[in-house]
Amino acid sequence: MNGFFKFLLFARIRFSLAGRGGVYFYAVLAGMLSAAIALAFQFATRLILETLTGADGAGTVSSFLQIPPWRRIFSLAAGGAAAGGILLFAAKRIRKSPTPYMEAVSIGNGYIPVRANLLRSAAAIVTIGSGASIGREGPLVQTAAVFASMAGRRLNMSTPRLRLLVACSAAGAMAAVFHAPMAGALFVCEIVIGIMSMDMLAPLLVASCASYLTICAVGNPSPLYEISGAYLEINAQTALLSALLGAAASLLANLWLACLAKCRRLLNRRAELLPLRLAVAGVAVGAIAAYYPEVAGNGAHIIRGLVSMNFSLGDVSAVLALKIFSVAIFFGMGAVGGVLTPSLTIGGVFGFIFAQLLALAGAPLGTEEIIGFSLLGMAAFFTTAAAAPLTSLMLVLEFTMAGRMIFPLIIGVLVSHAVSRLARAKSMYAAEAAGGVKSAFNKPLKDVKVGDLFRKSDNTVAPTTLFRSVAKIFLKNPDFAVYVVSRSNRYLGGILRGDVLAFARSGALSENVIADDIMRSDIPTLSPDTGIIDGVKAFSENPAAEEMPMVEADGKFYGIVNRGDIFMAFAEISARSKFGG
Amino acid sequence: MPFIKAIRLGDFPGQAECLEYMLGALAPDMPAETLSDLKEAVYLREDTASTYLEDGLAVPHGRISGLGAEYVVAGISSGGVDWPTEDCRANLVILVAVDRSRVAAYLSILQKIIKWRKSLGGSAAGISPEEMARGLELALN
Numbered sequence: 001m002n003g004f005f006k007f008l009l010f011a012r013i014r015f016s017l018a019g020r021g022g023v024y025f026y027a028v029l030a031g032m033l034s035a036a037i038a039l040a041f042q043f044a045t046r047l048i049l050e051t052l053t054g055a056d057g058a059g060t061v062s063s064f065l066q067i068p069p070w071r072r073i074f075s076l077a078a079g080g081a082a083a084g085g086i087l088l089f090a091a092k093r094i095r096k097s098p099t100p101y102m103e104a105v106s107i108g109n110g111y112i113p114v115r116a117n118l119l120r121s122a123a124a125i126v127t128i129g130s131g132a133s134i135g136r137e138g139p140l141v142q143t144a145a146v147f148a149s150m151a152g153r154r155l156n157m158s159t160p161r162l163r164l165l166v167a168c169s170a171a172g173a174m175a176a177v178f179h180a181p182m183a184g185a186l187f188v189c190e191i192v193i194g195i196m197s198m199d200m201l202a203p204l205l206v207a208s209c210a211s212y213l214t215i216c217a218v219g220n221p222s223p224l225y226e227i228s229g230a231y232l233e234i235n236a237q238t239a240l241l242s243a244l245l246g247a248a249a250s251l252l253a254n255l256w257l258a259c260l261a262k263c264r265r266l267l268n269r270r271a272e273l274l275p276l277r278l279a280v281a282g283v284a285v286g287a288i289a290a291y292y293p294e295v296a297g298n299g300a301h302i303i304r305g306l307v308s309m310n311f312s313l314g315d316v317s318a319v320l321a322l323k324i325f326s327v328a329i330f331f332g333m334g335a336v337g338g339v340l341t342p343s344l345t346i347g348g349v350f351g352f353i354f355a356q357l358l359a360l361a362g363a364p365l366g367t368e369e370i371i372g373f374s375l376l377g378m379a380a381f382f383t384t385a386a387a388a389p390l391t392s393l394m395l396v397l398e399f400t401m402a403g404r405m406i407f408p409l410i411i412g413v414l415v416s417h418a419v420s421r422l423a424r425a426k427s428m429y430a431a432e433a434a435g436g437v438k439s440a441f442n443k444p445l446k447d448v449k450v451g452d453l454f455r456k457s458d459n460t461v462a463p464t465t466l467f468r469s470v471a472k473i474f475l476k477n478p479d480f481a482v483y484v485v486s487r488s489n490r491y492l493g494g495i496l497r498g499d500v501l502a503f504a505r506s507g508a509l510s511e512n513v514i515a516d517d518i519m520r521s522d523i524p525t526l527s528p529d530t531g532i533i534d535g536v537k538a539f540s541e542n543p544a545a546e547e548m549p550m551v552e553a554d555g556k557f558y559g560i561v562n563r564g565d566i567f568m569a570f571a572e573i574s575a576r577s578k579f580g581g
Numbered sequence: 582m583p584f585i586k587a588i589r590l591g592d593f594p595g596q597a598e599c600l601e602y603m604l605g606a607l608a609p610d611m612p613a614e615t616l617s618d619l620k621e622a623v624y625l626r627e628d629t630a631s632t633y634l635e636d637g638l639a640v641p642h643g644r645i646s647g648l649g650a651e652y653v654v655a656g657i658s659s660g661g662v663d664w665p666t667e668d669c670r671a672n673l674v675i676l677v678a679v680d681r682s683r684v685a686a687y688l689s690i691l692q693k694i695i696k697w698r699k700s701l702g703g704s705a706a707g708i709s710p711e712e713m714a715r716g717l718e719l720a721l722n
Contacts, residue, residue, distance in 0.1 A: 503685075506688075513691060
């Protein structure tokens, strides 16, 4: 073999997509794909908004300010009815339920049905585009996850890899929506996976950074709500007030969670009435928007108003009550949309009211402090709502770039988290991550089998396959081994890359050697029923094995299990078992 | 460097008799149990697919456990042996025994044997066992 070819092969093996390097390669692709989907989603919602309102569509509230009250009601009602129609069509025509991405990653196998979910995404685009008081992050992340799941299945990924790819796409989508790569990765680690480990966090960060870079390259890279003037002096008084606000925001978030659950239970009953229900929600919120257009949209406009100090205490109190009502009614009636941004908005408004009340009570608070408490309320509220202190902290820091606020934010977030634990609050994502689909990742460690983590292998040959064909497989995809199976799919042995790659281009051998000549029958194998603990042990005893073939009791070849996959799954499942997840 | 032995082959009615003779040539140099394993492996391999290559060359072989070194027994037949059919008539039969774990060594030996055979050109039937042993020693070294 000439030097250049040797180098190419070395590089191909070193950076094999089956190994750890492949995880990062796919993470980059997932991140870029998520960013593209985020941009497309944004474009589609803006198009709907322009169509329904006839305004320029720069933002929901600014568009609503340009149109008469009746048209605001029309936009929301028409959007609700159309979205309800799409959801009804999906419920009637598609048998597969639209598995949420959280469920697919948290307890599932990474599989997300395509058609049902894309129809839900279409419904979400219509709802959000019409100005509904609901966030776009949820459906956007779901859409990105659908495409990632589809791509992963096409690439024949194992369950752990497919889950990770879907998780990477979710992190990328979050980073694209909030311009917050760190928070995007933390969101998935903390809320969706529930375990914080470098093995997980690193690829998620790669995906969210790739997504953010893509957004920066083609769009506006600035933070969503850049706030330079937010500061709370670091002293005992601030610490005490931050703790107080953290506790109060947590209690309010608990009420908010109960309100959402109650609304869903009471209002979202008969599927046939979905178009009517969402139209009614549209009329109700439209009527409010006729007087308070700020309640339309996800609440980003309110957050901007808060940090620009555009609201009085009276205004903001009314906005808080109406916003809670608007989000709850859309959510309760069964609209597809996120409640992350609305939650941040409610928390921000609550922090703002807290600061204004302190000022009324005689506390010497300037603009910097009032904005500071608004941010603190936002982070503390979301901490309880999402059961995610780290994500809340990082999200608020990243999308405001208010780094000086870190100390009071930490206090507020910690106290909020502690109060939510005491109150045993269930996160707003708890139901989404605990659906019907189960996988190895929802079992106790002792019940997980290596068969749960397998992937099919395309690298199988018959004993009489010529060396030329075997070499071709290795040159195309230098995996650890090619497996030799009989016509009835009985496992006979494996051909190791290390044995044959140096001869891969030998013309002399190509027609004169068959798979049987170079096959090893002493490669350690696993049964699909082998427990994951024994599987890990087998890999530990065979440090050179990058993968192991799985052979059923009757000798049939089942598939392969990859070293990285089994260790990754073992780490995650054992960590969950440890923490009782 | 593998153990090399070159012998002249008589007229055999078939492939099995030829293999039996060549394996017998290894008897003084290989423990009986190992030889028995090798015999089984060689026959099994011939059952899977013929080891006739090209230009009158056949390379029957077996990979077995516990073989200390590689063994090469080269046989030259002026009349040729059907391997196993008349259209695959082997003048040069080279029996190779390799340890089960040494796949790369097997491929290397086979590659060198094929190249050496090509270097001879035409029919190899006229070559003497001594010349063959020397040639193989040079080729496999």
